[in-house]
Amino acid sequence: MIKVYAPASIGNVGVGFDILGAAILPTDGTLLGDLIQIKQSKEFQLTNIGTFAHQLPKNIKDNIVWKCWDQFCKIIKKKILVTIVLEKNMPIGSGLGSSACSIVSSLFAMNELCNRPLSTNKLLKLMGKLEGEISGSIHYDNVSPCYLGGLQLIIEKNNKISQKIPNFKNWLWIIAWPGIKISTADARALLPSQYTRTTCIKHSRNLSGFIHASYTMQPKLAANFITDVIAEPYRSKLLPNFTQTKTTIKKIGALACGISGSGPSIFAICDNDLTAKKISKYLANHYIQSKQGFVQVCKLDTVGTRIIG
Missing domain, CATH: 3.30.230.10 (Ribosomal Protein S5; domain 2)
Known part of the structure; x- marks a missing residue:
C-alpha cells in the first residue's frame, strides 16, 4: 500500500x-x-x-x-x-x-x-x-x-x-476560508471577455515586476507588485466584506493580500510571527462565516x- x-x-x-x-x-x-x-x-x-x-x-x-x-x-x-x-x-x-x-x-x-x-x-x-x-x-x-x-x-x-x-523564506502566508463555497466555473464566468489596454499594461508590469523582484531577492518590492487587476475587481463581490477585510489587515501589517484562486479563501503575506498572529485573530473574528471555516498560518511547501x- x-x-x-x-x-x-x-x-x-x-x-x-x-x-x-x-x-x-x-x-x-x-x-x-x-x-x-x-x-x-x-x-x-x-x-x-x-x-x-x-x-x-x-x-x-x-x-x-x-x-x-x-x-x-x-x-x-x-x-x-x-x-x-x-x-x-x-x-x-x-x-x-x-x-x-x-x-x-x-x-x-x-x-x-x-x-x-x-x-x-x-x-x-x-x-x-x-x-x-x-x-x-x-x-x-x-x-x-x-x-x-x-x-x-x-x-x-x-x-x-x-x-x-525563488521565494522569500521569511514570508508567512496566512490563509482564511470563511466556510462558504464558490464554484470555480461560476467565478470565471464573472470575468470580462476583454480588458482595456491600460489594464493589460498594469497586469504585465505587476507580474514582470514580481518575477524580477523574486529573482533579485527584493521582498518589499515583490510584495508591492502583488496586485490583481484581472480577477479581484470582479470576484471581490462574492466574498464576505472583502474590501474592508483587506484594508484592515494591511493596516495591521500585511505586506500583501488577495483572493486565493477563485475564492472565497483569501491570503495575506507578512514577515513576522507577531503580525501573523494579529492578522489571524482578525480574520478568525471577522472573516469566518461558519463553524467549518478556518485560518492557518503557513509557509511555502517546497x-x-x-x-x-
Whole structure:
C-alpha cells in the first residue's frame, strides 16, 4: 500500500492569473491537503473518508478520483485494479486547490504504484486536463505547485509546463476560508471577455515586476507588485466584506493580500510571527462565516506531493 499527501495551494497569488501558484504548509505541522491510500486489488474500489467527504458526489463515476483512474488506465493502455481511499480534508469550492489536491494525489499514487510509466511532464499535463474538466478550462496554477511544490510560474514553453521561482523564506502566508463555497466555473464566468489596454499594461508590469523582484531577492518590492487587476475587481463581490477585510489587515501589517484562486479563501503575506498572529485573530473574528471555516498560518511547501507511508 502507498499513502500519498498533496498540499493545498494558492492559485493566481493575486498577480499571476492562471499562471502563478503557491503550495502551502501550515507552520503548526497540520497536513492541509488531501491524502490517498492505494493498493492493488481484485477489482476497482473507491472509498471516501475525511472531513469533507460528504461534499463528494454519490455517483462514483462523477468522483474526480474515478476520472483520474479512468484516464490513467487509458493512457497507459492497461486497466489497473486498485483499492483507493480518498481522505478528503480540503473543502470543495474553497479556492485552496481542493480539486487539484485530489487529482494530483490520485495520479501521483497510481503512477508510483505502476513504477512510474508517465514522466513528470506527461503526468502534469494529465493533471491539468482533469482540472480543466472541473473549472471549464485547462490551467496549471494549482496542480503544478501542488505536485511540484514551491512557487510555480506556468510557462508552457520548450516542452516544459512550469518552473519553480525563488521565494522569500521569511514570508508567512496566512490563509482564511470563511466556510462558504464558490464554484470555480461560476467565478470565471464573472470575468470580462476583454480588458482595456491600460489594464493589460498594469497586469504585465505587476507580474514582470514580481518575477524580477523574486529573482533579485527584493521582498518589499515583490510584495508591492502583488496586485490583481484581472480577477479581484470582479470576484471581490462574492466574498464576505472583502474590501474592508483587506484594508484592515494591511493596516495591521500585511505586506500583501488577495483572493486565493477563485475564492472565497483569501491570503495575506507578512514577515513576522507577531503580525501573523494579529492578522489571524482578525480574520478568525471577522472573516469566518461558519463553524467549518478556518485560518492557518503557513509557509511555502517546497516539496509538493509526496509519499508519507
